[in-house]
Amino acid sequence: MKRIFLLLFAACWLMTLLFGGCAVTSKLERHQYTSVVAHTPRQMRERMKEQEREQDTTIYEMRGDSGSLFVANRRSMVIEDDGEAVALLRSREVSVIAKTRMLAERDGKIQIDFLITMPKELQGNVQSFVITPIMHRKEQNIELEPLQVRGGLFSKLQERNYWRYSKYQRRLVHRRKGNLSAADTLKLKEAFHRFVQFPYLDRSRFDSILDGKEKITYFYTQDVKVEEDDKRLYISLNGKVNALDGSSYDVPPNDTLQFNISSMLTFVLPITRYMTRIVEKFAVVNDRNYLTFKVNNAKIMDSLGNNAQNLAQIRELMHTLLYQHEFYVDSIVLTAASSPEGGFARNNRLARERAYALSTYLRQEFDFPELDTLLTVRWEGENWTDFKREVVRDDQIEHRDEILSLVKQIEDPDEREAAIRKEFGKDYRYIRDVIYPRLRVVDFKYNLRRVGMIKDTIHTTVVDTVYQRAVELLRKRHYEEASMLLMPYRDQNTAVALLSRGFNGAAREILFELPSSAQVEYLRAIVCSRLGEWKLGEQCFKKACELDDLLEYRANLDPEMSPYLHKQEKE
Known part of the structure; x- marks a missing residue:
């Protein structure tokens, strides 16, 4: 046929x-x-x-x-x-x-x-x-x-x-x-x-x-x-x-x-900064990252959690600062911290081992001979400093004042954590699930010295052209260059640049340092959504809409806001 x-x-x-x-x-x-x-x-x-x-x-x-x-x-x-x-x-x-x-x-x-x-x-x-x-x-x-x-x-x-x-x-x-x-x-x-x-x-x-x-x-x-x-x-x-x-x-x-x-560029503030300030010979860049480890293990594994992305961000920032020409890098301090659950001795050992494991990883990644002398390793067995700050910020904790009082009164960290767990069980479960993950951090402190500057300070009153250039780069979507120039300013535009690159941990730190405003609360809701902090993000979104009801309509353009909008529709 x-x-x-x-x-x-x-x-x-x-x-x-x-x-x-x-x-x-x-x-x-x-x-x-x-x-x-x-x-x-x-x-x-x-x-x-x-x-x-x-x-x-x-x-x-x-x-x-x-x-x-x-x-x-x-x-x-x-x-x-x-x-x-x-x-x-x-x-x-x-x-x-x-x-x-x-x-x-x-x-x-x-x-x-x-x-x-x-x-x-x-x-x-x-x-x-x-x-x-x-x-x-x-x-x-x-x-x-x-x-x-x-x-x-x-x-x-x-x-x-x-x-x-x-x-x-x-x-x-x-x-x-x-x-x-x-x-x-x-x-x-x-x-x-x-x-x-x-x-x-x-x-x-x-x-x-x-x-x-x-x-x-x-x-x-x-x-x-x-x-x-x-x-x-x-x-x-x-x-x-x-x-x-x-x-x-x-x-x-x-x-x-x-x-x-x-894009998020609608949240860029049209600020003109003036350098009616003292220009310091020395500068500091702080960078916070969250790495995931197996239980009782200090091995660096890029296959766990978001480690691949976080390690890439650490390498990228370190490479930029080591090879840029405006500042010399005098020293880099790496500090690893753990959360308080478990015994203090074990947590202190794990924090130390993880800090050294990360420093070894970075030395192997960079062909930079001076890195051995520049990099200093420190560790904090239990991160009670951030614990207190996070508890103060979080309205979901019913007995905040009592918990903070216990932290102040009890010196032994193991007894302190046991007392919180025993006396405030409901709050402790929330703290363990929500607050503790934010305490397992790796902080980098880059101490920089401006090239060619002899005096420690210079007094000047001029337009800050570096900031102007950074905002212009941000508007043109050159996010990497913009974020590097904006990092010392730690303002809303810095947060927008970091969010646009997906540097959510660093953006969160800056946003929660800024005074509250409709746009700041909205950006906090976005970063909380990305980090899975749904309850805190929902609070920020509601507050943003109370301050500016137009942001509720803006939320339809941002995929991070979908969980909050769907919840409102159900309610």
Whole structure:
């Protein structure tokens, strides 16, 4: 039957060449069939991202008008090299909810996602349908990875063409005994064009051999680096159908999607600083980090918790300070601290071992001979200093004053912790789960000396151009340079720069040092959400909205605020 069909198809092809008309794609031309691009509905997007986090999910299928989803099997999932999960949806109906969507920029990137519908009319056994998303930004038109649906006969013809070319290539290589001349290379190029009428795509995100004609809707997601002046970008589709009879059909453009970009730059304060102050010869940079260790273990493991990110941040800051030219680094003090649960002797030993383990790790990471003499290691067996500060700040602790009084009265740390646990059990459980993790810190203190400065102090009254430049860099999304220049100022703009880079621990320290304001409370809520401090973050968010009710509407633009908004909706 297949041979008879091929003969009939060859006859139709010949008739087309002789008399014109009746081309495979002529019907498409008459009806002007097109593909559809649409924003992903919010509920579907949240559900798909939730399912992508589960290990055994892959294909999502929509049935009926409700757009309800159910999970099929795992074998059909496509996992890209960067770990991105791409899901294929087969649907009867996809509704376009909106043409515009707001995306939150984080760490200089956004993630766009949209639905591409490939109607069954553009598919066929003897043709190939290729659709390419085009991203438009400023004056640039950037092609993203295409999608392709090939007909069964179309695919078989491609395979045969490549087989014929491969056969020709092997014979030529055999005759030349593997030594091909420039003329032979040209022959191979000409032979490829002669044998292969429809080449394979160089790259394709989705390539399917047609298995039953039906509408296919593909969930497309792509990480995009945000450039300096990006405020919005657009997505449109280019499509083309190629048929075995040589006819083709350029799919007319349909909708264009608009993505507006929301960043944290709206919280940058337009401050002009004046240097009506004393310029010190010496400066200090403090950096706080949270590392995770196994119980009773001091080994540095980047696979635990957020260690990989925190270690990268430690290395990055140290590298910047060691190799910058404005200051000399006189000394670096590394201090590790533990939380009070367990015996003091054990905690003191662990803090010491972990501090030395980290110093050894850093010495191995840097080819900087002076680091051995610059780096001093210290440890604090139990971090009661931060304990008192955190307890004072936290309104969730019912007996704050009594607990602080016990800390002051009882000198022995083991007796002190046992008394808190015995007398205030409910508060202790909260402190153990919420406060203690924030006490397991590694602090770095960089003592710097300004290059070329002889006197210890200089009195001057000028515009602080360093700060101005830092804010300008921040507005242009040069977050790394901006944050390094802003670190000595420890203000709201410093916190915005650190949050934009994902340096959440350092940003938290600065934000909780600043006077309360609507924007500061809002930023505190964001950083608490990132660090999993939900109760404290909820308090900060409520306070921000009380001070400025417009921030409640702003919260719809920030993904970190979703838990707080959902809770308000339930209430």
